[in-house]
Amino acid sequence: MQLLDQLKQGLLYFDGGTGTMFQAAGLAPGELPETWNILHPDRVRQVHLDYLQAGSDILTTNTFGVNALRFPDGGAYSVEQLTEAAVLIAKSAIAASGKQAYVALDLGPTGKLLRPLGELRFEDAVELYARVVKCGVRCGADLILIETMNDAYETKAAVLAAKEHSSLPVFVTNVYDQNMQLMTGADPVAMVALLEGLGVDALGLNCGLGPEQMEQIVPVLASYASVPLIVNPNAGLPQMVNGQTVFDCSPEVFAASMKRMVQSGARIVGGCCGTTPAHIAALVQATSKMRPAPVTPKSHTLISSYSHAVEIGKRPVLIGERINPTGKPKLKAALREHRLEYILEEAVRQQQAGAQILDVNIGLPEIDEPVLLREVVQEVQGVTDAPLQLDTSDPQAMERAMRIYNGKPLVNSVNGKQESMDAVFPLVKKYGGAVIALTLDEQGIPDTADGRVQIAKNIRDRAAEYGIAPRDIIVDPLAMTISSDTASALTTLQAVYRIKHELGLRVSLGVSNISFGLPNREIINAAFFALALQNGLDCAIMNPYSTEMMKSYHAFLALSNQDPNCADYIRFATTLTPAPAAAAPVAVPTGKSSAELREDGLSELSKAILHGLRKNAGQLAEAMLQSLLPLELINGHIIPALDTVGKGFEQGTVFLPQLLMSAEAAKQAFEAAKQAMQSDGPKQQKGPIILATVKGDIHDIGKNIVKVLLENYGFQVIDLGKDVDPQFIVDAAVQHQVKLVGLSALMTTTVPSMEQTIRLLHEQAPWCKTVVGGAVLTQTYADMIHADKYAKDAMDTVRYAESIFEY
Amino acid sequence: MALSVITKTANPDDVCIDIAEALRYMGYKHAQPDQQTFALLQDCLSELKNAVSYTACLCEISISVRDDEIDFGFLQIKSRDLSKNLSGCDRAVLFAATIGAGADRLIAKYGKIQPSRALILDALGSAAIEGWCNLLNEQVRAIAQKNNRFLRPRFSAGYGDFPIAIQPQLLTALDARRKAGIYLTDSCMMLPTKSVSAVIGVSDRPKACKTGCEICSQTECAYKA
Incomplete structure (x- = not known):
């Protein structure tokens, strides 16, 4: 050329x-x-x-x-x-x-x-x-x-x-x-x-x-x-x-x-x-007379998000493993019910706990993985700037997710099987990515370090034929449980060492597998993690909530001269606190607040909800469920607190941030109650209600506020998001036979979209009521566009929904 | 000739975020937030400060105002409210300012997982863009003052009968996308959402003008000060 x-x-x-x-x-x-x-x-x-x-x-x-x-x-x-x-x-x-x-x-x-x-x-x-x-x-x-x-x-x-x-x-x-x-x-x-x-x-x-x-x-x-x-x-x-x-x-x-x-x-x-x-x-x-420096290939292994890159191969990198339904019934349920906020919360929490990369695996037999993985990847990138590890065995799901991903992803995974490499390498070549390479092939997982090193070599060479550099291959030599073969940890550690030092490739492990079948697995996991790091492990797919694992990690960094002045270790160690008792007493603040709520005779849980204390509300609810039935908890402690706050808001003594904080605290208590109920017991949900910000409008904060309150009051909400096409809203209303659609608009310029949506709803879903709100909306506007209800605030929407679904 | 537009930036600490103003956006009229809310607000404030990127582009142009018509050179419009504001002005400073996309990311993030935080960040973001505009306004005023010139209160498209539909021409003239990273949606919303564009009249003589909510004819607005 x-x-x-x-x-x-x-x-x-x-x-x-x-x-x-x-x-x-x-x-x-x-x-x-x-x-x-x-x-x-x-x-x-x-x-x-x-x-x-x-x-x-x-x-x-x-x-x-x-x-x-x-x-x-x-x-x-x-x-x-x-x-x-x-x-x-x-x-x-x-x-x-x-x-x-x-x-x-x-x-x-x-x-x-x-x-x-x-x-x-x-x-x-x-x-x-x-x-x-x-x-x-x-x-x-x-x-x-x-x-x-x-x-x-x-x-x-x-x-x-x-x-x-x-x-x-x-x-x-x-x-x-x-x-x-x-x-x-x-x-x-x-x-x-x-x-x-x-x-x-x-x-x-x-x-x-x-x-x-x-x-x-x-x-x-x-x-x-x-x-x-x-x-x-x-x-x-x-x-x-x-x-x-x-x-x-x-x-x-x-x-x-x-x-x-x-x-x-x-x-x-x-x-x-x-x-x-x-x-x-x-x-x-x-x-023109200068001789420019030669362009040399670099060996950094980089993956990136929309904001920054994470380098694998310098300081060991933690990959959060929690977004994976295997063995997690709550996550499974969230995926089936398309409650993505559960996943988003996991993403944020893992990053806060110290994970630098987040694994995203949503594989369940009954879901459309190519569609959902793409959506989840986009949503997760909306709440975290951590680069993602796209984890699927479905090549179609992988391609769609890689295409839409904003950055250079980590791909999990390829292995030594011809079929796997033929499927994964063209995607890595086209969209970019570093790829986790598992040391298994058509013959299975070799028992020896030799065998695993050989597969790593094969994968590396085959990748090179596709034009994928060794720096983008991260080998996972597979941790197999010591409960079935007590030599297996040693084999894996040898493989880690040799792949790193003989082949010069990066090495990763899914650490916790090592202890499968043993009691108190964290003891083994944490020790194995430290050993693997010492043998050259570059990154680990692990549970960032595990204190034992984090202890190993920070101690290793300090001991291996990778933590200047032990600063990270000190920060970590000094924040370690003993695990809180299940029902920690609630520190209810004294002093005059704007919320003059009556608290006499209220339980600690109700008070925690009144004051918007999320953590306490969750913990207290769990403790109370030892002696109370979930429905007693809801009707006797959660609902009364919510009612108090809701009425306070309507009377102007409670303000919107408090109302939301209480709603979020109540949500934690609800979650605990739901957990305690028979998992397939009758659902006490009203609705569904559709919420959407209309076409052309990309401000959705009001809609999100209404959503959390409606959910609090027991309504099932179908959230169609922002900038939503009128026909799409109508189709959803018809499909789910909803009785109420809530629409929000912030700008005068988008009120016509709202009007059009309402008109189409009247034509195609005449049974369906509409409630509208948003900064520019007024009763006059609402009447002009033939909305059934103008809600001046979120509580007003809740009350209207209650009137619609009272039968 | 195209307009001579310059870009300005500011450090997060140089912009004053008026907490009282943010509280007003959240519906507190004169009440004070309770302890939990106040603590959350402080936390949001420091998170926001780490996410903002104050950028603006501005230029000064000659204008002429006759009756209800204002001629900006690149744009002629009819607006009673704006011409009142600009009466006696022969020049105007046009600007578009933003606190950047980082704030939108934060608001979107918490909108999904913790709406109370999103609400507070949204209100603080609005107060932040006001603070940034105030700072820009002050800088413009200082220059004007040296030349014995006086400013009118800044006036934005959408105030009174100054139509929001002129935003595409205004932002194109300012080259706001390239100069300040400010985009316009098809429905004339600015992105990042915490952005403001405005006109500041410059005159030889001072004049008291209605500003802010005073010129708005809307009577049902929850935010009316």
Whole structure:
């Protein structure tokens, strides 16, 4: 490949900014520069020629903003028309110049923020980019440049589109801020992990900062990236001078700074906003004689989330194992009933307990794993920034989850069987990922360390054939219980040591298996964990709630000189407290509060609910259930407390945060009561009620508040989420035959969606009542859109629901 | 020529988050929160401070106001309320400001698992964007003062009859997506959600103006101060 070969030889020069030059050539405010591909191709060509003259090797097509959102079908110019014209203009400029140069098909941000932060669906983003890519490839672009991306997820969508519809080299540059983060939070190492996983040919940064601000980021990228680095800064930071924006960086200062970045590893250099052919000419002059540092493959094993990367192979990494239904009846029930908040709470708690990566396994025979795993992965990424380990044996579920995952995932797992490698490696190659490799094959699990090392070797070699580097293989030599073979721990430990030190691969273990069948398993687990760490274990799939395991971990780090000043150990050890007694007395605060609630004669549990003490409420309920029936607990202690708070709220003596805190405390007590009931006893639920934030509205806090209160009052809630299409709501109402739909809207601009939803409900589900609420809603509005009920607050909705379901 | 827009940022400690204002958003009129709520609020405040990223983009332009019509150069609109606010002004500062996507992530996270926390973070986030706007406003005022110029209270699309539908033009003129990471949904909501765009009139003479809730004709609003 010509371009990539030339890149191996030395530096390549991009062009610089075009905005200022277009404005000088007459681009009007508000005029879309891409329309000039049709209206003024000569002016666009002239800018290209100026840059070629200045020494640019790569021209960026004038397609930054070309996508079907900005140029919808049926408009004056189609995406294809603008793209084709842009590529042809760049090619003709090159031909006219007589120079050898390349045409980079330019893809900028879509202009919309992706879900869950925004409204654009991931697959829609992929499709927007795919159209431009297909056309650019057809017209003869030499490479694809994805640039000025300030969101990791959108970057992934663009790269997937580029890879799926072309075989051209793909270059990617992101916009970092002064804190070295993208707008949506990713740091440079996270971007290296994501982009190299997706197989880009070069990566780097552009826009946002001037060269001097970029100088601190380039060395970070250089120490992690195995591909060439691109640096296209602005001409400094914009300053306001006499009402005009002036970039503060002259061509000379620009070139001097760029020279330093070439020394730190930049290989493809050019400019962005405010840079001119003079900047590029100065850059070429300052650096063309330089010999850039060679691009060397790095051996870091990285996985990432939308914000940061976790490196496996340095300090041992803890992988939380709790999101896995095996042996967990509560989680099984939550999955069957699609109560995902149970999983989300586990995710947050595990991270708080010290897990750096979270395993996500939702495999149950009766669920549609490909659909649910994808959903759970998205939801879990909505509550935690810990990278995820996608754990499934279903290749279809794995592919969907890897595709939608925001970052570079850890994949659990592949093994030495041909069938497994054939299924998993193509996915790892396409979407990026590090993969847990189990040392078993068609013959089963070898009894000896030798056998397991051999399988690890086979997997490594087979992965290499797919282009997957050894750094992305993390071998799990399998801990087998010592209760059936007392030598098995030794075999596993030997394998850990040899895979790590002989093969140079990373090693992981599911630790707790070692004690299966023995009493007090934590004793064995914790000791085995310490031994495995000493033998070179890089990461462990374990229970982060296990104090014994955490003791081993922190002690090992301190003892192996991996805990400077023993600081982490001290922090950990000093927070260790004896396990609380089941019914710890509740510290009910004294002092005047805004809640003048009558507490005489109330039980401790009721008081805990009144005061919103979640932990205490759960513990007290469990203790009381020793002597009380669950229904007695609910009717005698939970409901009265909730009633007190609810009435206080309605009278204006209790405020919304308290109402919610009490609801959350009551929920803990309810959970305990539910546990104590016969698991398949009659469900005392009313409803169901559908809740949704209407189409176009992405504020869902009010809806979430209503949901928790309705659940508290015994209603089953079907939460359809935010930005929900009217027909989707109606279909759900018909499907579940619901009697009540609650709709929320925050903005006047989305009230029409609410009106439309109500109209469709009246037509297609005439039995169904509607209750509406939200910041802009008033009784007048509600009447105007024919809602059955305007609820001024969450309690008002509860009362209305009670009136509907009273029969 | 395109507008000359500059980007500004601030450290979390430089922006004043008015707790009383946050409490008002949560429905406390003049009451004080109880101990548990107050402790939770403090906890949320420190979590929010770690998640914010104060960014804004702003520019100053010439404007002309005639009767109910305001000409921004890139945009001409009719609005009685805004023209009242801008009367006597020959220039205006336009800005868009945000506390960043991190706050939205936190609010979304707790909306799923602990709504009380989401509610408090949401209110604190609203107070934070107000605080950031106040700081920007103060910086603009300091410059104006040096030149013997006076500011009108900031005025946002959606106030009175200043239509929210101008947001796309305003944010495009400010290049707010690139300069400050502020997006607009199809229904003209700004993202991140804790973002504000506004116009600040600049004049040779001071003038008292109605601000905030005073200019709003809505009478049924729960948040009316």
